[in-house]
Amino acid sequence: MxxxxxxxxxxxxxxxxxxxxxxxxxxxxGRLGRHYKELEILLATYSxxxxxxxxxxxxxxxxxxxxxxxxxYLSTLEGSDVQAASDQFELNQNNYQEFQKRVSExxxxxxxxxxxxxxxxxxxQPDDVSVRSSSGSRxxxxxxxxxxxxxxxxxxxxLARLRKQQLEEAQRIKRQQLDLEMKLxxxxxxHDISKAEVEVQAWEEESAEYQIGKPPQVKVTxxxxxxxxxxxxxxxxxxxxxxVNEGENSQSLLHAVSTLTSMPKxxxxxxxxxxxxxxxxxxxxxxxxxxxxxxxxTKLTYLIQLCEGKAKExxxxxxxxxxxxxxxxxxxxLQEQFGQPHVICHCLLNKVxxxxxxxxxxxxxxxxxxx
Numbered sequence: 142m143x144x145x146x147x148x149x150x151x152x153x154x155x156x157x158x159x160x161x162x163x164x165x166x167x168x169x170x171g172r173l174g175r176h177y178k179e180l181e182i183l184l185a186t187y188s189x190x191x192x193x194x195x196x197x198x199x200x201x202x203x204x205x206x207x208x209x210x211x212x213x214y215l216s217t218l219e220g221s222d223v224q225a226a227s228d229q230f231e232l233n234q235n236n237y238q239e240f241q242k243r244v245s246e247x248x249x250x251x252x253x254x255x256x257x258x259x260x261x262x263x264x265x266q267p268d269d270v271s272v273r274s275s276s277g278s279r280x281x282x283x284x285x286x287x288x289x290x291x292x293x294x295x296x297x298x299x300l301a302r303l304r305k306q307q308l309e310e311a312q313r314i315k316r317q318q319l320d321l322e323m324k325l326x327x328x329x330x331x332h333d334i335s336k337a338e339v340e341v342q343a344w345e346e347e348s349a350e351y352q353i354g355k356p357p358q359v360k361v362t363x364x365x366x367x368x369x370x371x372x373x374x375x376x377x378x379x380x381x382x383x384x385v386n387e388g389e390n391s392q393s394l395l396h397a398v399s400t401l402t403s404m405p406k407x408x409x410x411x412x413x414x415x416x417x418x419x420x421x422x423x424x425x426x427x428x429x430x431x432x433x434x435x436x437x438x439t440k441l442t443y444l445i446q447l448c449e450g451k452a453k454e455x456x457x458x459x460x461x462x463x464x465x466x467x468x469x470x471x472x473x474x475l476q477e478q479f480g481q482p483h484v485i486c487h488c489l490l491n492k493v494x495x496x497x498x499x500x501x502x503x504x505x506x507x508x509x510x511x512x
Contacts (some may be wrong), residue, residue, distance in 0.1 A: 148465065158217055160219065161350070162210060162214035163214055165214070166207065166208050166210055166211050166214050169203065169206060169207035169210060169211075170207070170233060172203055173203060173207065173233070173237065175201075176199065176203060177240060180193060180196050180197065180200065180240075180244065181287040181288060182287060183196060184243075184244075184247055187250070187254045187255070187371050188249040190248065190251040190252070190255065190409045192497050193244065193247065193251070194247065197241075197244050197248075200237075200240075201241075202250075204210075206235075207233075208502060209228075211226075211230050214217040214226065215227065215230075223246070240383065270365060274401075282296035286340070286423045294411060301342060324463050330356050351395045357366070362389050364481060374490065387458075407428070408425075409425065409426075409429055409447060410422050410425040410426070410447070411449055412447060412448050412449065412452050412475075412479075413448075413449040413450045413451075413452060414448075414451040414452035414478075414479060415479075415488070416455070416479045416480070416481075416484045416485045416487075416488045417485065417488050417492065419475070419480045419485065420480070420485070422447075423475070423480070425445065426443075426444065430443045432442075436464065437464040437465040437469075438464035438468075439469050440459075440468050440490065441460065441468040442470055443466060444456065444468070444471055445457055445460070445471070448475075452475065452478075452479065455475070455477060455478055456470075456471035456474050459471040459474075
């Protein structure tokens with residue numbers, strides 16, 4: 142019974158010792174990491190040669206103590222724990238050896254630098270040997286050296302610069318897009334303005350043509366019915382020829398007025414371009430308008446208004462000429478296109494040949510066709 146309790150007590154003490162030794166080894170690993178960081182700072186310039194040498198000696202002594210404590214800790218382990226602890230120690234030992242190699246190379250370079258630049262106290266930057274990262278230190282993760290942090294900071298800086306460039310490029314593209322949209326809006330507005338101006342011009346030209354083609358307004362005044370003819374229609378005041386003198390015999394004037402009021406209102410024929418009706422139209426126009434004392438502009442206006450279809454199209458541009466010249470030109474065009482004797486004869490012949498067939502006993506149709 143006493144032996145059993147003694148064995149349990151011994152096992153418990155051994156377990157406590159192992160835990161204490163493990164914590165001690167972890168403490169040494171942490172101190173080694175701090176020494177690595179301090180040395181990394183000192184390795185920044187060759188002028189810290191003596192400090193680096195002293196700090197490295199301290200690091201060597203610290204690692205010897207860590208190694209001795211680890212051997213004590215290893216003696217308390219059994220089975221698989223021994224292999225796991227040995228692997229961890231080997232990793233830390235490789236880190237230490239690689240760091241010692243770096244420091245040794247740095248010290249050799251510092252001595253050479255001091256020999257080449259005797260008396261020069263200006264701090265010099267270390268060469269590439271002093272800034273190489275320890276691959277073992279990166280693998281272990283036990284300590285983050287300043288060189289690693291410097292690389293991380295440079296990466297962050299480069300990424301920030303890249304993001305800034307991307308942002309500037311995106312802003313530039315957005316500004317270009319906004320400029321293009323504004324230009325498109327301006328072009329659309331300009332297009333609308335141009336379209337409106339064209340419409341205004343078209344309406345102005347249409348209005349001008351309407352005013353030109355509109356017959357002159359004749360003032361109509363109600364007059365008492367002439368006593369000479371109780372059945373006479375209301376008469377319209379017209380312009381008398383300018384060669385009528387104020388001293389003309391009033392009896393002749395009264396007779397002329399009476400004649401005008403007693404005459405029926407003339408019917409003005411229209412002309413659509415049929416050569417067969419050309420002569421009748423021109424005779425009607427000459428009697429009612431052409432032979433009157435109206436000015437050339439008014440005569441031309443009436444002539445254009447009384448024409449239709451292709452006849453009107455052929456003379457409507459004559460309003461652009463001088464009134465007298467335009468009126469004469471319009472009459473000549475109608476004569477050339479629709480009043481030539483051979484053209485009229487051809488149309489009459491076609492009417493006879495291509496007209497409707499008349500039966501021998503259809504006297505009414507024959508009379509209508511002859512008329």
